[in-house]
Amino acid sequence: DVKVTQSSRYLVKRTGEKVFLECVQDMDHENMFWYRQDPGLGLRLIYFSYDVKMKEKGDIPEGYSVSREKKERFSLILESASTNQTSMYLCASRLPMTAQHFGDGTRLSIL
């Protein structure tokens, strides 16, 4: 079975902090994705990556950046956390043109 592991289930940070969310997958998938999930808004794509060192902006990239130095790891960075970034963050991976497999999510609170 595909395993997508997000480093934290719950995280509390303060405004202005730099926040790192880590995601690791164990199935040698080329494609990786970061979404945020908010009530009433569904899943919105922040950034994605088709391969190592590649990144593409999704629908809501403002205030975020990403890093993909190794194939199995895709990191989401909040450069200067703000309260409107309080959300559930979901990482996903896939082989090209197949179903996306999701991690358990990180519930991030910015105080």
Add this chain to the structure above:
Amino acid sequence: ELKVEQNPLFLSMQEGKNYTIYCNYSTTSDRLYWYRQDPGKSLESLFVLLSNGAVKQEGRLMASLDTKARLSTLHITAAVHDLSATYFCAVVNSGNTPLVFGKGTRLSVIA
């Protein structure tokens, strides 16, 4: 721009009853996915539909796809409490592009 609309967004149904969730999308698509999310958990892939007229069934859930109408349905037969969850449809525009998700249908099955 590809848009995906689900309805209803909330559904409360009695055990033993049948119901259908609808997923409309705005442009042509290569494939459509249905996912399930339990409270506090991640998304689990249920079905992938690849062609017009495709039908997939597992247990009390049956998904179908009409590409000409740009419509997919998820039919629930004789609902049981264990089906209570949020169901998402997600569509790929073409090729290896990311999934675009609907806002989800929160299903609650009551005795």
